Amino acid sequence: MKKKALHQFTVLLEDWIPKDASIAIAVGQKYVYYRVGTHDIHLKEGQTVQASSLACRIIQKRQKLDSLMDNTLYGTPYFGIGYPIEIEGQPAALVVILPPNYHVLKNGPFRYLTGKKDEDWSPIPIEKVMYMESLQKKTWFYADDEQYSTTYTLKNLHLRLPDSFIRIHRSYIVNISFIQRISRDITSSFILILKDSTELPVSQTYMNEVRKILGF
Template sequence: MKNNVVHQFSTFIEDWVPKEASIAIAGGDKYISYLPGRHDIQINQGQPIPSGSITERVYNQKRKVESLVDKSVFGIPYYGVGYPLEDNDSGFKGALTVILPPEYSFQKPTTLSFVVGRMDEIWIPISIEQIIYIESHQKKTLIYTEDGCYQSKYPLKTLEQQLPDTFIRIHRSFIVNISFIKQFSRDISSNLEVTLKDGEGTKLTISQSYVQRVRRILGF
């Protein structure tokens, strides 16, 4: 596997994968790597991808897939979250699947419709649609809207798990509301960046770890 795929894998692990999870990485028609966690469904390296698995669904749908899978597939039920993986340099195409206990499907946080933010000593409910982007800066979580900047008590990764699909992670420090994206372009160092429709034309760099994911989700 090339570095781009390894970076994507590391990003998922660092951001949110719990200790009970097992990790399966597929390439082509078989699994090429498996890291067992507390919930181990005992996949072997080189094992063919079975019908009905999360990996197969990711291949077919070419997008993130998450679902409960019964014991008919691996003999052990699991809740899986799968992601397409691509490395344009090597031509590698595969999938990463996070394998969790079945009960995880009932523990997932509900999607947020608003976030409470603090400005000075006042706490204000902020509708999700009003948020332009969210930043992690010096151990603070900052929420930017057209009305100003607010501070949230929750870390970025906690908010990310509860935000709707209209938000996308572009950097370890930034989550952006897709509705407020004006354009994508290259900076003077050829890094991909996003310009926001926030009245100031704020530009945020998309880190290399997230470039492929952003391109895949937004289709460019």
């Protein structure tokens, strides 16, 4: 299909696609169209569709998908909404590319976080959550001396948490309100001691951001 025809196809969708979105169309193993919007992930027409990309998953599963994508594939994180389409008889994908905080702006920050303990689910006010942890391929959060599991990943949680939460490690997000003091360990890295005496490490990756936010 010629580029002009592909562009006309996307124009028909402008009523429901955000005007600042980038749009990519993939057919088979190649991207055949890319319209740059405000959030540009620098795709190129003719570029190979990578196996872990949103477009690849849509073509394989033939269903609408949305996902927060990190910077592993294209160097720029984004929130993608993809739709299965067909072009000249071939399975294809149309991917709407938006800023990574798009779903935060759309849905707002969490007010409650529903967690599972044993076989029960409980909605916990977000201000009561002390910290969150990624452990053994699951995500956990801690509130009122109880441990709960959640279906969200830390990455998705981080984008929808209020400003009182800070990412300190690939495995931890902490509620600043529960930090009692900040110390150094023998390697000169920071350790956060929480009000219940829990100790959480601050990794080098997040060190500068933690110091900037907490102002020390």
